[in-house]
Amino acid sequence: MRYATSGTEETQTDTLQGVVVQPTQASEVSIALLWAQENAIDVAVKGGGHSTAGTSSSDGGLVIDLSRMNGVTVDTTQKTITAQGGATWKEVDEAGAAQGLAAVGGTVNHTGVGGLTLGGGYGWLSGEYGLTIDNLLSATVVLADGRIVTASKSQNEDLFWGLRGAGYNFGVVVDFTYQAYDQKEPVFSGLLGYTPDKLEEVMGALNESLAQPDSRLGAMCFFALAPDGSGPMIMVIGFFNGSREEGESKFAGFTALQPIVNTLDMIPYSLVNTLQNPQATYGDRKAFKGIFYQPPLDPLFARTIFNDFMVKIQSDPDLAASAIILEFTDMRKICEVPLSSTAFASRNIYQNGIVHLRWTDATKDLEHRAWAREAQAKWKAELDAAIKDGDESSVPQYINYAEPGDSVVSNIYGENIDRLRDVKIKYDPNNVFHKMHPISTSK
Ligand SMILES: Cc1cc2nc3c(=O)[nH]c(=O)nc-3n(C[C@H](O)[C@H](O)[C@H](O)COP(=O)(O)OP(=O)(O)OC[C@H]3O[C@@H](n4cnc5c(N)ncnc54)[C@H](O)[C@@H]3O)c2cc1C
Known part of the structure; x- marks a missing residue:
């Protein structure tokens, strides 16, 4: 099969x-x-x-x-949502919305709750409520020895600690229970599209959104080709969890740049997580290279990256669906949680991004992957230069964007590694769960 x-x-x-x-x-x-x-x-x-x-x-x-374990239930009294381990965020978003609730889930709604939660989980609500794991209340786990156990703050606490950031390592999670939040009102969100000449000004507006942070505000920026084939574009998805009036004011710096596309409007939260679906589909061949940067992002560096990327993806029509994605998230709530209280090691001020090449011709695999690695290395060099006390390898990388085999992945578990080793030895001593950044049981 x-x-x-x-x-x-x-x-x-x-x-x-x-x-x-x-x-x-x-x-x-x-x-x-x-x-x-x-x-x-x-x-x-x-x-x-x-x-x-x-x-x-x-x-x-x-x-x-x-995939057949994708049920979702909502407890409106406790304001919690329980999703089976094979559910996607679509099921969670829709079940929550039906009750006026929302959970901190992914920004592409066909991503699985499983992988995204076990690696941490950033979403549009992270500025307000933290990572997905910061809102995980309990999980049911099938261990390698066949036992079915609950992990929470009061049961198997060490397993619960490890699941939150290194969770692929310990078992099969068959359900997750999340804290949910009232989300009866729509949010102000949509797409903004700019011509390439606006890049420096768009970067200025994005940097400003982090310089004047608002936990309800977030943005993602995409370097990509316009879907209509008209050439390179800069796309921004804006998000503000508040009224239209306040949202318009928050995005005034963006709309003043005369975008050629502007769909900002009041829309249900669950719909925001569908905006990327047309591009972020399954299939094809992909290089998915996690990058991160220290804000503010230097517009000159962004220009170099943009130009190089456009030369690459315009050199081969098969690469037309590729993109560089940059996130602009208010990290204050995420960084409030002490580093040692979950296994998630990359709680820091650095922003995440992805170099994402996509093509269909298998004979181009080596060529395109090598290019993606080189692009990733440029971001690493830029961060190295920005960090005064050490190099980028001293900063743990976001595990969900750090696919095994990435050339710059050197530090995933940071200072939590020794404790994680103990949890691994206790719950999966034979390393049955070894696919995604396995924790070695030997020092
Ligand atoms: C289009 C796209 C959009 C994304 N958007 C976001 C985003 O907004 N925020 C964010 O933080 N990340 C995002 N990511 C990264 C995403 O979190 C990871 O790729 C994640 O691992 C995907 O999980 P999955 O369940 O869909 O994948 P899978 O390929 O099914 O699983 C990924 C890993 O998790 C393990 N796993 C999955 N479910 C379970 C389970 N129930 N029990 C035990 N192990 C399990 C698998 O064995 C595998 O090692 C995105 C990725 C893509 C491709």
């Missing part, structure tokens, strides 16, 4: 699984895990299937595909 994840990376070629199981309950996950170990078969777990490094797939092994 052929069964592809959303793309491939240099760490893997296309994989052909030995067998895929689609459990409908935790006990079936437990049986599958035990069977695989008894027969010395490699195991992979698939949530939303968005890994571009093949970490939710196994060459010749067993894939536990959680």
Whole structure:
């Protein structure tokens, strides 16, 4: 049976699984895990299937595909949302919206709750409420030895700590319960599109949004080709969780730059997480290279990156769906949480981004991946130059954007690594869960 994840990376070629199981309950996950170990078969777990490094797939092994475990329930009294491990954020957003609630989930609603939560999770509500893991109340986990346990602040606390930021390492999470928040009102959000000559001014407006932070405000910037084929463009998704009047004022610096596209409007929160769906689809070949930068982002550096990227993606029509994505998130709430209170190591002021190449011709894999790595290295060099006391490798990288095999990935778990090793030895001593930045059990 052929069964592809959303793309491939240099760490893997296309994989052909030995067998895929689609459990409908935790006990079936437990049986599958035990069977695989008894027969010395490699195991992979698939949530939303968005890994571009093949970490939710196994060459010749067993894939536990959680897609049939995608139920979501809402507790309106406690204001919590429980999602099964194979749900996507679409199901969470829609179930929450029906009750006037929202959770901190991903900005592309077909991403899985599984992978995104276990690696931390940034979303449009992160400025106000922190990371997805900061709002995780409990999880049900099937361990390698087949036991089904609860992890929370009061049960298996060490496992709960490890799940929040290094969560791919310990078991199959069959449900997550999140704190949700009132979200009865729509938000002010939409797309702004600019011609390339506006790049420095757009960067100025984006930098200003972080210089004058508002926890309700966020933005993402995309260097990409216009969908109508008219050439390079700078796109911004703006987000403000407040009234139209205040939103217009918050984005006045952006609208004054005379965008050629402006869809800013009052829309339901759940719809904001669909805005990127037309571009962020499954399939094709992909390089997904996490980058990060220290704000304010130097407009001259951004210009160099933009120009180089456009030369690259205009050199081959097959690369037309590629983009460089830069996030502008108010990190204050995220950084309020002490580094040691969850396993998530990259709580810092640095902003995340992605160099994302996408193509279809497999003969171009090496060429395009090499280019993406070079682009990633330029961001690393820029950050190295900006950091006074050390180099970029001293800054833990965001695990969800740091696919295994990335050339600049050197530090994922930061100062939490020793404690994580103890948790790994306790819950997965034989390293059954080893696909995504496995924690070594030896020092
Ligand atoms: C289009 C796109 C948009 C994105 N947007 C955001 C964003 O807004 N915010 C953000 O923080 N990140 C974002 N990411 C990164 C995303 O969080 C990671 O790629 C994440 O790992 C995807 O999870 P998944 O369940 O869809 O993928 P999968 O490929 O299914 O899983 C990824 C990893 O998690 C493991 N896993 C998944 N579910 C479980 C489970 N229930 N139990 C145990 N292990 C599990 C898999 O084994 C695999 O190693 C985005 C990625 C893409 C491709």
